[in-house]
Amino acid sequence: MTYALELKNLRKSFGRTEIIRGVDLAVNAGERVAIIGPNGAGKSTLFNLISGRLAPTSGEVFLNGKRIDGLKPFEVNRLGLSRSFQITNIFPKLSVFENLRCGVLWKLGYRYTFLRFLSRLDDANERAEQLMQQIGLARKRDVLAMNLTYAEQRALEIGITIAGGAEVVLLDEPTAGMSKTETEHFTALIKEVTVGRTLLTVEHDMGVVFGLADKIAVVVYGEVLAYDTPEAVRGNARVQEAYLGSPVADAQGAGH
Numbered sequence: 001m002t003y004a005l006e007l008k009n010l011r012k013s014f015g016r017t018e019i020i021r022g023v024d025l026a027v028n029a030g031e032r033v034a035i036i037g038p039n040g041a042g043k044s045t046l047f048n049l050i051s052g053r054l055a056p057t058s059g060e061v062f063l064n065g066k067r068i069d070g071l072k073p074f075e076v077n078r079l080g081l082s083r084s085f086q087i088t089n090i091f092p093k094l095s096v097f098e099n100l101r102c103g104v105l106w107k108l109g110y111r112y113t114f115l116r117f118l119s120r121l122d123d124a125n126e127r128a129e130q131l132m133q134q135i136g137l138a139r140k141r142d143v144l145a146m147n148l149t150y151a152e153q154r155a156l157e158i159g160i161t162i163a164g165g166a167e168v169v170l171l172d173e174p175t176a177g178m179s180k181t182e183t184e185h186f187t188a189l190i191k192e193v194t195v196g197r198t199l200l201t202v203e204h205d206m207g208v209v210f211g212l213a214d215k216i217a218v219v220v221y222g223e224v225l226a227y228d229t230p231e232a233v234r235g236n237a238r239v240q241e242a243y244l245g246s247p248v249a250d251a252q253g254a255g256h
Protein backbone atom coordinates (compact mmCIF):
# COMPACT_ATOMS: atom_id res chain seq x y z
CA MET A 1 0.00 0.00 0.00
CA THR A 2 1.25 3.47 -0.87
CA TYR A 3 0.84 6.12 1.78
CA ALA A 4 0.48 9.81 0.99
CA LEU A 5 3.33 10.39 3.41
CA GLU A 6 5.56 7.91 5.14
CA LEU A 7 8.42 8.42 7.56
CA LYS A 8 10.71 5.48 8.23
CA ASN A 9 13.07 5.42 11.19
CA LEU A 10 13.74 9.12 10.78
CA ARG A 11 16.53 10.62 12.84
CA LYS A 12 18.00 14.08 13.16
CA SER A 13 20.87 15.23 15.32
CA PHE A 14 22.04 18.76 15.91
CA GLY A 15 25.68 18.40 16.92
CA ARG A 16 25.76 15.50 19.34
CA THR A 17 22.17 15.82 20.42
CA GLU A 18 19.66 13.57 18.71
CA ILE A 19 16.42 15.55 18.45
CA ILE A 20 14.38 13.20 16.26
CA ARG A 21 14.94 9.68 17.51
CA GLY A 22 13.59 7.10 15.11
CA VAL A 23 10.20 8.34 13.95
CA ASP A 24 7.92 6.04 11.95
CA LEU A 25 4.67 7.51 10.67
CA ALA A 26 2.38 6.44 7.84
CA VAL A 27 -0.37 8.80 6.69
CA ASN A 28 -3.11 7.64 4.33
CA ALA A 29 -4.25 9.89 1.50
CA GLY A 30 -7.09 12.14 2.64
CA GLU A 31 -6.31 11.84 6.35
CA ARG A 32 -5.94 14.83 8.64
CA VAL A 33 -3.19 14.32 11.18
CA ALA A 34 -2.39 16.62 14.08
CA ILE A 35 1.07 16.47 15.61
CA ILE A 36 1.03 17.40 19.27
CA GLY A 37 3.61 17.33 22.02
CA PRO A 38 5.31 19.48 24.63
CA ASN A 39 7.51 22.43 23.69
CA GLY A 40 10.84 21.32 22.33
CA ALA A 41 9.59 17.79 21.50
CA GLY A 42 10.74 18.12 17.89
CA LYS A 43 7.50 18.93 16.04
CA SER A 44 8.93 21.80 13.99
CA THR A 45 12.06 19.79 13.26
CA LEU A 46 9.86 16.99 11.96
CA PHE A 47 8.06 19.46 9.67
CA ASN A 48 11.44 20.76 8.47
CA LEU A 49 12.55 17.20 7.67
CA ILE A 50 9.35 16.47 5.73
CA SER A 51 9.32 19.72 3.76
CA GLY A 52 13.00 19.51 2.80
CA ARG A 53 14.22 22.41 4.88
CA LEU A 54 16.44 20.00 6.78
CA ALA A 55 17.98 16.73 5.64
CA PRO A 56 17.68 13.85 8.10
CA THR A 57 20.75 12.34 9.71
CA SER A 58 19.31 8.97 8.72
CA GLY A 59 16.00 7.40 7.77
CA GLU A 60 13.62 7.98 4.88
CA VAL A 61 10.69 10.16 3.87
CA PHE A 62 8.30 9.08 1.12
CA LEU A 63 5.68 11.22 -0.62
CA ASN A 64 3.18 9.07 -2.53
CA GLY A 65 5.78 6.31 -2.52
CA LYS A 66 8.56 8.52 -3.89
CA ARG A 67 11.58 9.13 -1.72
CA ILE A 68 11.95 12.83 -0.93
CA ASP A 69 14.42 13.10 1.96
CA GLY A 70 17.41 15.15 0.92
CA LEU A 71 15.45 17.02 -1.78
CA LYS A 72 15.22 20.81 -1.66
CA PRO A 73 11.98 22.43 -0.42
CA PHE A 74 10.98 23.60 -3.92
CA GLU A 75 11.54 20.08 -5.29
CA VAL A 76 9.37 18.59 -2.57
CA ASN A 77 6.79 21.26 -3.35
CA ARG A 78 6.75 20.34 -7.01
CA LEU A 79 6.07 16.76 -6.09
CA GLY A 80 2.86 17.85 -4.39
CA LEU A 81 3.64 18.88 -0.81
CA SER A 82 2.94 22.43 0.27
CA ARG A 83 3.79 23.98 3.61
CA SER A 84 2.45 27.20 5.01
CA PHE A 85 5.06 29.52 6.38
CA GLN A 86 2.56 31.58 8.31
CA ILE A 87 2.22 35.04 6.81
CA THR A 88 5.63 35.16 5.16
CA ASN A 89 4.21 33.67 1.92
CA ILE A 90 2.03 36.71 1.44
CA PHE A 91 3.01 39.65 -0.75
CA PRO A 92 1.84 42.56 1.45
CA LYS A 93 1.50 45.07 -1.37
CA LEU A 94 -0.54 42.83 -3.63
CA SER A 95 -4.29 42.42 -3.34
CA VAL A 96 -6.00 39.28 -2.10
CA PHE A 97 -6.79 38.25 -5.65
CA GLU A 98 -3.28 38.95 -6.93
CA ASN A 99 -1.75 36.96 -4.08
CA LEU A 100 -3.87 33.95 -4.91
CA ARG A 101 -3.17 34.28 -8.60
CA CYS A 102 0.57 34.31 -7.89
CA GLY A 103 0.14 31.06 -5.98
CA VAL A 104 -1.63 29.48 -8.94
CA LEU A 105 0.77 30.88 -11.54
CA TRP A 106 3.85 29.83 -9.69
CA LYS A 107 2.82 26.24 -10.15
CA LEU A 108 1.85 26.74 -13.80
CA GLY A 109 5.09 28.59 -14.46
CA TYR A 110 7.36 25.62 -14.08
CA ARG A 111 4.99 23.16 -15.66
CA TYR A 112 4.49 24.89 -18.98
CA THR A 113 6.43 26.60 -21.72
CA PHE A 114 5.93 30.36 -21.89
CA LEU A 115 3.33 30.21 -24.67
CA ARG A 116 1.33 27.54 -22.91
CA PHE A 117 1.71 29.50 -19.73
CA LEU A 118 0.10 32.54 -21.39
CA SER A 119 -2.73 30.46 -22.74
CA ARG A 120 -3.45 29.19 -19.22
CA LEU A 121 -3.80 32.66 -17.66
CA ASP A 122 -7.59 32.54 -17.88
CA ASP A 123 -7.57 29.25 -16.01
CA ALA A 124 -5.39 30.85 -13.34
CA ASN A 125 -7.81 33.75 -12.92
CA GLU A 126 -10.70 31.37 -12.55
CA ARG A 127 -8.86 29.21 -10.06
CA ALA A 128 -7.88 32.30 -8.01
CA GLU A 129 -11.54 33.40 -7.94
CA GLN A 130 -12.61 29.96 -6.73
CA LEU A 131 -9.98 29.94 -4.00
CA MET A 132 -11.03 33.40 -2.88
CA GLN A 133 -14.60 32.18 -2.40
CA GLN A 134 -13.41 29.09 -0.61
CA ILE A 135 -11.38 31.01 1.96
CA GLY A 136 -14.18 33.53 2.47
CA LEU A 137 -12.31 36.58 1.19
CA ALA A 138 -14.34 37.39 -1.92
CA ARG A 139 -15.48 40.67 -0.36
CA LYS A 140 -11.83 41.64 0.11
CA ARG A 141 -10.82 40.86 -3.47
CA ASP A 142 -8.93 44.11 -4.15
CA VAL A 143 -7.75 44.87 -0.62
CA LEU A 144 -3.97 44.82 -0.22
CA ALA A 145 -2.86 41.88 1.89
CA MET A 146 -1.16 44.21 4.39
CA ASN A 147 -4.52 45.82 5.15
CA LEU A 148 -6.26 42.57 6.07
CA THR A 149 -6.87 41.53 9.68
CA TYR A 150 -4.53 38.94 11.13
CA ALA A 151 -7.13 36.15 10.77
CA GLU A 152 -7.81 37.17 7.17
CA GLN A 153 -4.09 37.06 6.42
CA ARG A 154 -3.95 33.55 7.81
CA ALA A 155 -6.89 32.55 5.61
CA LEU A 156 -5.10 34.04 2.61
CA GLU A 157 -2.00 32.14 3.56
CA ILE A 158 -3.94 28.87 3.48
CA GLY A 159 -5.38 29.85 0.10
CA ILE A 160 -1.88 30.42 -1.26
CA THR A 161 -0.68 27.16 0.27
CA ILE A 162 -3.30 25.13 -1.59
CA ALA A 163 -3.32 27.30 -4.74
CA GLY A 164 -0.80 25.10 -6.53
CA GLY A 165 -2.99 22.04 -6.06
CA ALA A 166 -0.78 20.28 -3.49
CA GLU A 167 -2.15 16.95 -2.35
CA VAL A 168 -0.31 17.01 0.95
CA VAL A 169 -0.54 20.17 3.04
CA LEU A 170 1.53 21.04 6.13
CA LEU A 171 0.21 23.77 8.41
CA ASP A 172 2.31 25.05 11.27
CA GLU A 173 0.14 26.23 14.16
CA PRO A 174 -2.57 27.60 11.87
CA THR A 175 -4.68 29.14 14.65
CA ALA A 176 -1.86 30.66 16.71
CA GLY A 177 -2.71 34.16 17.88
CA MET A 178 -6.41 33.95 17.04
CA SER A 179 -9.39 34.63 19.29
CA LYS A 180 -11.72 31.77 20.24
CA THR A 181 -14.31 32.77 17.65
CA GLU A 182 -11.69 33.20 14.94
CA THR A 183 -10.21 29.83 15.88
CA GLU A 184 -13.57 28.07 15.53
CA HIS A 185 -14.23 29.71 12.21
CA PHE A 186 -10.74 28.93 11.01
CA THR A 187 -10.90 25.27 12.05
CA ALA A 188 -14.02 24.88 9.91
CA LEU A 189 -12.26 26.61 7.04
CA ILE A 190 -9.23 24.31 7.24
CA LYS A 191 -11.54 21.31 7.29
CA GLU A 192 -13.34 22.53 4.21
CA VAL A 193 -10.32 23.44 2.09
CA THR A 194 -8.51 20.20 2.90
CA VAL A 195 -11.31 17.90 1.75
CA GLY A 196 -9.68 15.35 -0.54
CA ARG A 197 -6.19 16.35 0.58
CA THR A 198 -3.86 15.00 3.19
CA LEU A 199 -3.20 17.37 6.08
CA LEU A 200 -0.47 17.45 8.68
CA THR A 201 -0.68 20.15 11.25
CA VAL A 202 1.31 21.09 14.31
CA GLU A 203 -1.16 22.49 16.78
CA HIS A 204 -1.17 23.45 20.44
CA ASP A 205 -4.87 24.23 20.75
CA MET A 206 -6.52 20.97 21.78
CA GLY A 207 -9.95 22.23 20.70
CA VAL A 208 -8.59 22.52 17.16
CA VAL A 209 -6.76 19.19 17.39
CA PHE A 210 -9.79 17.23 18.50
CA GLY A 211 -12.10 19.13 16.15
CA LEU A 212 -9.97 18.61 13.08
CA ALA A 213 -7.85 15.49 13.25
CA ASP A 214 -8.66 12.00 12.05
CA LYS A 215 -5.48 10.89 13.77
CA ILE A 216 -3.16 12.40 16.33
CA ALA A 217 0.57 11.79 16.55
CA VAL A 218 1.95 12.51 19.99
CA VAL A 219 5.63 13.43 19.83
CA VAL A 220 7.61 13.43 23.05
CA TYR A 221 11.40 13.81 23.15
CA GLY A 222 11.74 13.14 19.44
CA GLU A 223 9.72 9.94 19.43
CA VAL A 224 6.16 9.14 18.46
CA LEU A 225 4.61 8.05 21.72
CA ALA A 226 1.21 7.34 20.17
CA TYR A 227 -0.38 7.56 16.75
CA ASP A 228 -4.08 6.88 16.74
CA THR A 229 -7.61 8.28 16.56
CA PRO A 230 -8.41 11.20 18.87
CA GLU A 231 -10.52 8.94 21.13
CA ALA A 232 -7.77 6.36 21.47
CA VAL A 233 -5.14 9.02 22.13
CA ARG A 234 -7.30 10.69 24.75
CA GLY A 235 -7.67 7.36 26.54
CA ASN A 236 -3.99 6.41 26.27
CA ALA A 237 -2.48 6.30 29.75
CA ARG A 238 1.07 6.93 28.54
CA VAL A 239 -0.06 10.03 26.66
CA GLN A 240 -1.99 11.33 29.63
CA GLU A 241 1.02 10.86 31.82
CA ALA A 242 3.51 12.36 29.35
CA TYR A 243 1.45 15.14 27.94
CA LEU A 244 -2.31 15.53 28.06
CA GLY A 245 -2.53 15.54 31.83
CA SER A 246 0.44 17.80 32.34
CA PRO A 247 0.09 21.34 33.64
CA VAL A 248 1.45 22.60 30.30
CA ALA A 249 -1.23 20.81 28.32
CA ASP A 250 -3.90 21.95 30.77
CA ALA A 251 -2.74 25.51 30.29
CA GLN A 252 -3.06 24.98 26.55
CA GLY A 253 -6.60 23.68 26.89
CA ALA A 254 -6.03 19.92 26.56
CA GLY A 255 -8.96 19.14 28.78
CA HIS A 256 -11.50 20.65 26.35
Ligand SMILES: Nc1ncnc2c1ncn2[C@@H]1O[C@H](COP(=O)(O)OP(=O)(O)OP(=O)(O)O)[C@@H](O)[C@H]1O
Nearest residue numbers: 014015019037038039040041042043044045046202
Ligand atom coordinates in the same frame (compact mmCIF):
# COMPACT_ATOMS: atom_id res chain seq x y z
N1 LIG B 1 18.91 24.20 14.03
C1 LIG B 1 18.99 23.74 15.28
N2 LIG B 1 20.17 23.60 15.90
C2 LIG B 1 20.24 23.11 17.15
N3 LIG B 1 19.19 22.72 17.88
C3 LIG B 1 17.97 22.84 17.32
C4 LIG B 1 17.81 23.35 16.00
N4 LIG B 1 16.48 23.34 15.71
C5 LIG B 1 15.86 22.85 16.80
N5 LIG B 1 16.74 22.55 17.76
C6 LIG B 1 16.43 21.97 19.08
O1 LIG B 1 15.64 20.83 18.85
C7 LIG B 1 14.66 20.68 19.87
C8 LIG B 1 13.31 20.52 19.23
O2 LIG B 1 12.91 21.75 18.67
P1 LIG B 1 11.57 21.93 17.83
O3 LIG B 1 11.48 23.38 17.48
O4 LIG B 1 11.54 20.95 16.74
O5 LIG B 1 10.48 21.56 18.91
P2 LIG B 1 8.91 21.80 18.87
O6 LIG B 1 8.29 20.53 19.33
O7 LIG B 1 8.51 22.32 17.55
O8 LIG B 1 8.71 22.91 19.97
P3 LIG B 1 7.63 24.10 20.09
O9 LIG B 1 6.33 23.44 20.42
O10 LIG B 1 8.16 24.91 21.23
O11 LIG B 1 7.63 24.84 18.80
C9 LIG B 1 14.80 21.89 20.77
O12 LIG B 1 15.53 21.50 21.90
C10 LIG B 1 15.58 22.87 19.93
O13 LIG B 1 16.36 23.70 20.73
